[in-house]
Amino acid sequence: MLSKHGIIAKGTAIFGVLIAVLAFDACGVTTSNSAADAKAEAGANSVATEGYKYGTVEFPKSSSLCSSPIAIALEKGFFKEEGIDAKLVTADAETRKVGLDTGRFPVTNGDFQFFPSIEKGVKTSVVGALHKGCIKIAVKKGSNIKTAADLKGKTIGVDEIGGTPYMAANLWLGDAGLNVDPKNGDVKYLPYDDASLEFEALQKGQIDAAALWDPLPTIQEQKGTVDIVFDLGSDPKFAKRFCCFLYGSNKIIEEKPDEMAAILRALDKARDYIAQNPEDAAKIIAEKNYSSITDQELATKLLKDYDYSVQTDENKIIEDDVNYFVDGLKKIGFLETGDTAGFAKQIYKDVEH
Incomplete structure (x- = not known):
């Protein structure tokens, strides 16, 4: 059931469910066919x-x-x-x-x-x-969040729990020493059904960062509304992979x-x-x-x-x-x-x- 902000209401147990289900076309959006x-x-x-x-x-x-x-x-x-x-x-x-x-x-x-x-x-x-790489993590323009360590105790918006932005964020955070356990980790994730709503939540302070597919992070960066703190395509740990x-x-x-x-x-x-x-x-x-x-x-x-x-x-x-x-x-x-x-x-x- 979706709230007025488009957040998908899902319990913590959803990680175990989604990780077992193939989330095909993580790099795109499709409509349904049975x-x-x-x-x-x-x-x-x-x-x-x-x-x-x-x-x-x-x-x-x-x-x-x-x-x-x-x-x-x-x-x-x-x-x-x-x-x-x-x-x-x-x-x-x-x-x-x-x-x-x-x-x-x-x-x-x-x-x-x-x-x-x-x-x-x-x-x-x-x-x-x-x-x-085509995943980026954005924060509000001028935010004090500059590194993975700065996200400890913060909330990150994603398209889905278990999706690629979620996975990429956890790899980055885990490599920096943060606890990324889905139930008791150092970071909280909120899934959104619409990337535009995710950026809206970022600007309103409802989340501290937004992990998303391009092109939206790049578009928002060009508009001057966000800073990019992680880029899968240029980060030293992931670049050229x-x-x-x-x-x-x-x-x-x-x-x-x-x-x-x-x-x-x-x-x-x-x-x-x-x-x-x-x-x-x-x-x-x-x-x-x-x-x-x-x-x-x-x-x-x-x-x-x-x-x-x-x-x-x-x-x-x-x-x-x-x-x-x-x-x-x-x-x-x-x-x-x-x-x-x-x-x-x-x-x-x-x-x-």
């Missing part, structure tokens, strides 16, 4: 389509820049070059979860918040990477490796295109309404900042980053495994493409 539909349509991908080797393949759509490679691969014909008739479909978190389990969705974008869900049994693996990974359905990886390889090749082409042509990519995304960002200049800046380029020896880099975040999440108590190296090895699958 899990029953996903089950009914399981196997719908790769339906015979004339002229396409792999037929029609469905991808969950997103309104964030994080999933730009999927949009660009469609618009620039990279999927078609690989024999894929790509179709973007609306899907909520549960639908994506079922879709990956059944193979209806071969891939989706996500981040390290998925790791606890995999530990709980979701049948998906990291099969690639997309870009660097992939935060948004590409997750693949284990079913497709095992049963249709050629199709998975073709999808990854198409997305690599799209990432390279974005890296080399950020202005044009931003224009396509804005004009075709693939993102909620309408400011092309800002979208171009963010695409450059996120660094979508495919890197030399990328497999090793991804493997290192997966290990890094597994270790970090274990350290702050968000993973139960006693064998972090083994779990990291389980999470990442190097799909030859």
Whole structure:
């Protein structure tokens, strides 16, 4: 039930519930489609389509820049070059979860918040990477809060308990020595159903900081209403590390490796295109309404900042980053495994493409 400020009323027990549920598309906002539909349509991908080797393949759509490679691969014909008739479909978190389990969705974008869900049994693996950090923590302009230590005893707004801004904030705070236990930690979190309401609460002093996805923190910083105290893309502990990974359905990886390889090749082409042509990519995304960002200049800046380029020896880099975040999440108590190296090895699958 939502209060007049849009705060989602959830008890402390919600952490244990949400951490076990796959919060897919953390990097974007989607509308709903039932899990029953996903089950009914399981196997719908790769339906015979004339002229396409792999037929029609469905991808969950997103309104964030994080999933730009999927949009660009469609618009620039990279999927078609690989024999894929790509179709973007609306899907909520549960639908994506079922879709990956059944193979209806071969891939989706996500981040390290998925790791606890995999530990709980979701049948998906990291099969690639997309870009660097896109999470920021903002405080009111002129606030005395400058460091992680300054947030002890304070309240941070997030989009959801267990989501990526929540996880990123806890990694940052935990690394600074703060207690991040979800029930008795040094910081209190308040979830908001709307980012604009979260910023409104920040300005009114109802929260002390706001952990959010770009572009809103950057927009507010440009307006002079906030100071940024943490940037996942530039913080020394996280800079140059992939935060948004590409997750693949284990079913497709095992049963249709050629199709998975073709999808990854198409997305690599799209990432390279974005890296080399950020202005044009931003224009396509804005004009075709693939993102909620309408400011092309800002979208171009963010695409450059996120660094979508495919890197030399990328497999090793991804493997290192997966290990890094597994270790970090274990350290702050968000993973139960006693064998972090083994779990990291389980999470990442190097799909030859």
